[in-house]
Amino acid sequence: MSKRASTRGGAARLPAALWPPRLAGPLRVFTPLGRGVLVTGVVATVLAVRFNWHEFALVAAVTYGLLLVAIAWQVLPGEPSANLVLKQTRTVVGAQPVVAVLEVEAGAVPMLFPRVVVPVGTRTVRLRLPFLRPFSRHEESVELPAMPRGVHVVGPVAYERTDPVGLLSRRHTIGGSVDLFVSPQVTDVDVFAGGLANDLDGATSRQLSMSDLAFHALREYVPGDDLRHVHWRSSAKAGQLLVRQFHETRRGHVTVLVDCARSSYPRLRDFELATSVATSIALRSVRDDFDTYLRCGPHVAHSRHPVAMTDAACRFAVEDDDGHLAQAMDAAGAVAGTGLVVQVTGAARAIADLDAAAAQLGRGADWIVVRADSEGKTLVRDSGSLRELSVPDLARLHELMARGMR
Known part of the structure; x- marks a missing residue:
């Protein structure tokens, strides 16, 4: 980072209200x-x-x-130009600071040790450039401040044009802007450990079928069964017709629903934990080549690519309206035959609401409820037809998911 750079929450300016309305505009350049x-x-x-x-x-x-x-x-004519390039447009909360490369080209007027402001979201980075002769170029490395999870706009660069004496100063916007994606912290988990089997056709469910790949057991023949599924050797030994019965396989679909209702989270940090939990599960799913549906409020990612999951998670935010049931209904229409549904919520969400959301997608899938509760205890329990996990911190997610899928 340049020694001349500094980070501030905003530009320091004399409030315009201190001046008469007719003079506030013209005097602002002084x-x-x-x-x-x-x-x-x-x-x-x-x-x-x-x-x-x-x-x-x-x-x-x-x-x-x-x-x-x-x-x-x-x-005087001749405005400078600037080009701002991020060495990486995606980072993770808590990672090394992102470095931007700022290239400035002076116009027809020399730039007298100009002050340059680089907006980064709601913050700004200020730096002082060296003297630039007319039409000369200068390249500066700028270390951006650490930013919270979200999508932050970096730029456009603002240049303060000042005369040699320093009596007047006007701010000019030069160059464009670029988005910086700051994704939540994640951990590696075995989502399907001991539960769903990852094969060429998908994940096995608890539903039984008369035609599939995952063999379950033999049962007596009933009129209407396909004779191709008769196990003749076992039938000869038993003295009656026996047919094969299979586990129905889901075609590699995993659905992760994040509760965005503010009322579900007693603490705002619990929502950030919920976002990290959901993103960790979604990333494990896509790495296992499952078609993954990740949703929180209006933000949806339906893909098999990790970048789609993390980019969507950057935009997750709590909302005052409770639309969890409506989101489950939308997910049911968008994803057919999902093998695993994970509802990620907070400690205050009622189990009846979660069960109602589960009913929207059907009972054929495996269901897990993960509660992000930073002040709670590590817990795995069965609540009716749903298995419920309570996660106090991200480090315990791997252990809890392995226990919850058994």
């Missing part, structure tokens, strides 16, 4: 020094006219001359 010179010139002019003092007339002439030079400097 620096504190410029306002002092202007006041000095006005006072010197009054004194020179009132008392006919030539000394004050000379002071007034000098101040007005400096102001004219400053104004002429501001209206």
